Amino acid sequence: MLLRHTPKEVAERKALTINPAKTCQPIGAMYAALGIHGCLPHSHGSQGCCAYHRSALTRHYKEPVSAATSSFTEGASVFGGQANLLQAIENIFTVYEPDVIAVHTTCLSETIGDDLKQIADKAQKEGKIPAGKHVIGASTPSYVGSHVTGFSAMVKSMVAAFSEKTGKKNGKVNIIPGWVEPADMEEIKRLATLVGVEHILFPDTSGVLNGPLSGEYKMFPDGGTTVADLKATGDAMGTLALGELCSGDAARLLDSQCKVPCKVLDMPFGLRATDRFVDALRILAGVTVPDEVALERGQLVDLISDMHQYFYHKKVALVGDPDQLVSMVEFLVTLDMLPVHVVTGTPGKAFERRIKELTAGLPCEVNVRAGGDMFLLHQWIKNEPVDLLIGNTYCKYMARDEDIPFVRWGFPILDRQGHQYFPTVGYKGGLRLLEKILGVLLDRKDRDDPEQTFELVL
Amino acid sequence: MATTKNGLAPTEVKEELLRKYPPKVARKRAKQIMINEAQQAETPEITANVRTIPGIITMRGCTYAGCKGVILGPTRDIVNITHGPIGCGFYSWLTRRNQTDASAPGAENYMTYCFSTDMQDQDIIFGGEKKLEAAIEEAYEIFHPKAIAIFATCPVGLIGDDIHAVARKMKAKFGDCNVFAFSCEGYKGVSQSAGHHIANNQIFRHVVGENDADKPGEYRINLLGEYNIGGDGFEIDRILKKCGITNNATFSGNSTYDQFASAHKADLNAVMCHRSINYVADMLETKYGIPWIKVNFIGAASTAKSLRKIAQYFGDRSLIDRVEEVIAEEMPAVEAVAADVRTRTEGKTAMLFVGGSRAHHYQDLFAEMGMQTISAGYEFAHRDDYEGRHVIPELKVDADSRNIEELEVEADPTRFAPRKSPEELKKLEEAGFKFKHYDGLVPDMDKGTLVVDDLNQYEAEKLVELLRPDIFCAGIKEKFSIQKLGIPMKQLHSYDSGGPYAGFQGAVNFYKEIDRLVNSKVWGYMKAPWQEHPELSAAYVWE
Ligand code: SF4
């Protein structure tokens, strides 16, 4: 047993987190910043955090992840990191020549109290920022929130730094996709285009973290939202923010800063959330949804009905990030599955309320915890076993110990491929999720059925 | 003057690496880039173990990573609690591939767990000691481990939490659980290396010598600086066992608390990774009288050499003979694979930029395949790892190294016992046996090769573009930018989920792996036919 010391009895812990279901803000800021074209993320702190974040993102994407650091030593920790950041800005623009440096803080620089805005202004005054280049910043102390709030903070700072209102509307819709995979961002753009809506998606990591191998290394790949597009978000007709936690703040800032009205939606995972996304796009842009979209939707409904017997009343345990989990739980309920244990490491009571609402009618108890950890989830599973586990790669230790069919979904996925290429958002993404869920459930059935009842056709 | 494969003089390569830097950066980096055999008068020595330059994308990690991740990571029965915000603990959770064998009935294994105090803003404002104390208590209540270790992350030092006082208090309270702490805040020192030192000091201070019980086995050694990545330690243990040598304690691959506690019961310390642990070998000698030698189990010839060295130390005919038998038994299979692989690897070139010993050790494996290492360097080593231990007296203590405690160690009043008499030691030395000896990487590299300390992303890319090695070795962060250039990249920290590469079977694994990588068909697929031949003139003739 790999987690042999996990007892079945749940004892409430006040101080000790075991097997976290979240990580720290800066990595979210780094991931978001990679969604700006020509941007080098910069970690203002000691070099270890940056090394850890780059490694984690690289292991997840199997792609180069460039990011710089202020490389604090003891001196900087005592006297502040201004000198380090100024030096870093100069070195970065000279050596790597990005269009944008997106700085985020760490627990170290936040504890010291470094003021990014003031340092960036100083860099500007000292001529360290070449004409037409930008330094933006987000405050992401790791002792507040989680990787999700770090992502949100960096997206918000994109609006603060770039969004401009010229007074002339550009007829476009801003879409803030939230922390989803590059393939998901691609799919959201495809859907919007299919519906016939001109849009600016930001941030956009497609084409950045799922690049080709061609014998050429581009430190700044072709993908990413351009600075020009980020500026133009201020002239859009409206904003659709996907995921309250990931995207809500940026959308509201865009509203107050540039008077671009916004609507915050759930992330489009599963049938219903995708329906709402497409409908919102249609209404905002005043277009008719074409038949192709209805066809994709119909195919998803068809698969649900075809295989409903395998979904019906199967118990599911999930761990992940709030915005993603809300939509996924809704999707599972749509399938008549029973999400019985739901854990996120990110704190926030609203999440627990929302999950309770979504699962209110189910014929079972539902355990939900925001600010929980995987140790707790494992204990819940020991007390109330499940038929399916959905979460990131770390779940595989529980899945193996308890022999539970397991679908990898979320961040990070370190041991399987596909998340960077195949979306799980939209109707197509819904099909892929069902394919994965059915795959593990039916593999299990085929493994466990006795020979006399082993079936060819399922 | 020597020229490189593509006709560039090494000085030209160096110039090219520095060309784009702002002057200050160029001056600093120039001292860390050395053309072997000191051809440039102005840099007769290499600068190492100095600060990373802000903004220059580095391969290095932090002190915490070196302490918690590298040294304590592989020990399975200690509950390792990270005191800090959640990130550091999360990222160091199972991401290094130190394997462990906890299959014995009742064996403890906490390596699959991540423990953290997950500090929140109120802990930063009001101090985190209370929370740490409560977390230790909870860990004790749930798991009842024999030891709990506390690791400080960056903010802890700044807010002034006294983690050592908390550890002492909890240790006294529990009575049956050793609790100790590490002040390994990420900003201390310039790299992971500082963290190794902090970790080893505390293990030496709080654990080594705790268990005086006699242990079974003949020819007892400790293996220092071997972390069982990809099962390297398992293969070394297999060979040692076959030879009749008892591995008393590995620091720290596949280790347990008790191994550290009884490390003073060995009769020889064999040091693998010089950088991360040579000071522990020194301290074990001073305090307990155990001599140390440098070994290397990377490469079949080096493995054989290291085994002979250990046998010569003990000096028993039966052991010396047994070691020769084992080598004779193991070598033919290794040589057969080497001979086959060599037909496809001979004359190819490699670059190695890893850690604090691998960039040296792995050159032996490449040499066994007929491959030349044209450039190498360490991520976090010191000058002695490049130039040899004779430079140690000259090393300057700068502000960053002053941060790292040097333990004052004296001979243990009751347990100090010289393992060899002065006459025996003298006899061995006269026979060419070298104690406490390491010549470093530089003498083993060819003239005109480039030795680069703390290579960064920009220089890595330039080196690869200019010299087009057949393979590049570094870590996960470097992996894919190098491969995008069409050059295979082998991770020598995590082994790309492969291994073991140590010992005899490990050598076979490595030969096959490098053969696979440098001869993979995939490197020939970079361009589509229409990109290679964009012209439309050769029109098809339709049947
Ligand atoms: S640099 Fe500090 S905060 Fe960052 S990972 Fe290392 S110990 Fe943690």
Ligand code: SF4
């Ligand atoms: S918790 Fe703080 S020190 Fe640790 S990795 Fe995150 S930002 Fe860095």
